[in-house]
Amino acid sequence: MVHRCKGNYYIKVFGCQMSEHDSEILAGQLEELGYQPTEDQSKADIIMLVTCCVRETAENKVWGLLGRLRSLKQENPNLIIGVCGCLPQQKDMGNNIKRRFPHVDLIIGTHNIHELPRYITQLQETRETVLEVWSDSDAVVEEVPIKRAHGIKAWVTIMHGCNNFCTYCIVPYVRGREKSRRPENIVKEVKQLAEAGYKEVTLLGQNVNSYGKYLEPPVDFADLLVMLNDIPGLERIRFTSSHPRDFSDKLINVIAKYDKVCEHIHLPIQAGSSRILQKMNRGYTREQYLDLVKKIREKIPNCSITTDIMVGFPGETDEDFADTLDIVEKVKFDGAFTFVYNKRRGTPAAEMEEQVPEEIKTKRIEELISLQNKISIQKNRELEGKVEEVLVEGSSKKNSSRLGGRTRTNKLVIFNGSNELIGKIIPIKITAGLLTHLDGEFCG
Ligand code: SAM
Ligand code: SF4
Secondary structure, three states: OOOOOOOOEEEOOOOOHHHHHHHHHHHHHHHHHHHEEEEOOOOHHHEEEEOOOOOOOHHHHHHHHHHHHHHHHHOOOEEEEEEEEEOOOOOHHHHHHHHOOOOOOEEEEEEHHHHHHHHHHHHHHOOEEEOOOOOOOOOOOOOHHHHHHHOEEEEEEEEEOOOOOOOOHHHHHOOOOOOOOOHHHHHHHHHHHHOOOOEEEEOOOOHHHHHOOOOOOOOOOOHHHHHHHHHOOOOOOEOOOOOOOOOOOOHHHHHHHHOOEEOOEEEOOOOHHHHHHOOOOOOOHHHHHHHHHHHHHEEEEEOOOEEEEEEEOOOOHHHHHHHHHHHHHHHHHOOEEEEOOOOOOOOHHHHOOOOOOOOHHHHHHHHHHHHHHHHHHHHHHOOOEEEEEEEEEEEEEOOOOOEEEEEOOOOOEEEEEHHHHHHOOEEEEEEEEEOOEEEEEOOO
């Protein structure tokens, strides 16, 4: 049911695709209530911050924005300010936010964002700050309204939480234990998306490779891909992230065989030294990672592989870091998200001795980025002269007079063309391989 316009909402997202998708769930609920989106904070009646606490920088950005919003609230006392997502989920953080930022009206955790309408009603009735952070929930909530940011590609959560407890990572503490959605609910959602004209879905989970572990009857991630591959109208299936420890041969065979499953694997390595990987509790060695990459490339020769890598984990020596550079050289990742290790309260690594000094971390990250940039350009140049299938997503963000789209291997391509091409899969000849994208020409 759509109500009369009640006002404007503004959502600011910090963090990963999970947070982006959470913001689509908030937007869906607010629009059902009758609110309209605005790009202008000062015109908003509701401002929601979807927060992240994986690294301190993301957390500090939230504190900065909350401070600035104080004056907006003074000008408009009816403005509702909400903080949700991972940040309030940390120990004592909800009360901390309430104390430090009394102008915040709603403080909601990761497990109960689907309860937003109820909290808004409660706030309007009581005029008291609503602080509702559930510690975890066994329920997998279905049928929540979602307002998708894009009309061609959509995120679909297939599982929540994480059971891996990598020693540096706060996610298992703020997103709770791993819970998979039932496959029939995922298939239903993707069918609805395909019927609505969506061409591509990206399946989201902290470790998609362990999808279905606790479901009855048993089902795994490879089975789910096979089910989704059958959906008429859907053209492309992507997924992220894959944990190297749980990557089965069956999954490699399914990616190789099923036409809609794209040849791109985001395979976070985190470090190149087996000693550090063990301290991180990653569950694989550098040799096992290299063997997995070899197997993937044998079965799926044109597969692109991207990764997450961290420098400066406690105890990382010059030799350990040299192993990281060495594995980056050996694998030749198509791209990498690089991170400086950051202490997260409550995680085992935060208590480890031998924390690496900041100046060493800075030197290492610069060296790593410079090596990876060289490799990314080299990989992109290898595509010059080739024709790639590109799903046209819309005007390019880099140059609005040109179009942008992605190859099956998830490389951004920018080219000239008319707007009628948007939503179509077209052949593009690659004319230049650059650091961040490919330049191309439509050759249809
Ligand atoms: N579940 C995914 C996986 O296992 O690869 C990653 C999720 S995490 C939100 C994204 C990335 O943030 C991680 O792959 C890791 O490289 C980085 N990260 C997590 N905790 C970190 C920390 N304490 N300091 C720096 N980077 C961190
Ligand atoms: Fe964090 Fe590891 Fe889980 Fe990824 S797999 S979310 S890095 S604990």
